Amino acid sequence: MTLLVLGLVVFIGVHTVPMMTGLRDSLRARLGAGGYRILFTVVSLAGFALLVYGYGAARAEGPPILYDPPVWMRHVTMLLMLPVFVLLVASGAPTGRIKKAVKHPMVLAVKIWAFAHLLANGDLASVLLFAAFLAWGVVDRISLKRRPATLGGAAAAGAPSAAGDIVSLVVGLGLYLAFVFYLHELLIGVPVV
CATH class of the missing domain: 1.10.287 (Helix Hairpins)
Structure with a gap:
């Protein structure tokens, strides 16, 4: 630990x-x-x-178990993870409506990822990991509102492109499916389905 x-x-x-x-x-x-x-x-x-x-x-x-989430909570986690991959891809894709609306898609993705995993994991190690990332995401988002505009923020101010949204959705959903059916077990050691 x-x-x-x-x-x-x-x-x-x-x-x-x-x-x-x-x-x-x-x-x-x-x-x-x-x-x-x-x-x-x-x-x-x-x-x-x-x-x-x-x-x-x-x-x-x-590690000690702090709480034992019900089995159905894993399904909620899977549902919440769907936008996470789209947002992660949107953070690096050309500016589309998703990126323009969210402003900081990677920070939002981290917060949703952490929250979703807190719903499905109640052991001390998981709670430490995911709560720390959730807390960081909340603090970082507040900080981003107070910081002066950066080049990334200025780029996001332009007209959104449909290409950015298409890339975010197609690649994000592809990554989601890859993680659900293969990568989560390969990389994390825990099968999703």
């Missing part, structure tokens, strides 16, 4: 740096834009590796 907590602190910690614009700007000034991105990426990957390994190890140890 220690590695999971350490991984969460490192991964979420580095993802709070953009919320602190003074610190972010100071780091960019010292390291340059490229150096800042490299450091951000390296620390993010290290934190992610720690939390993935720590989560797997904690689950293997059999």
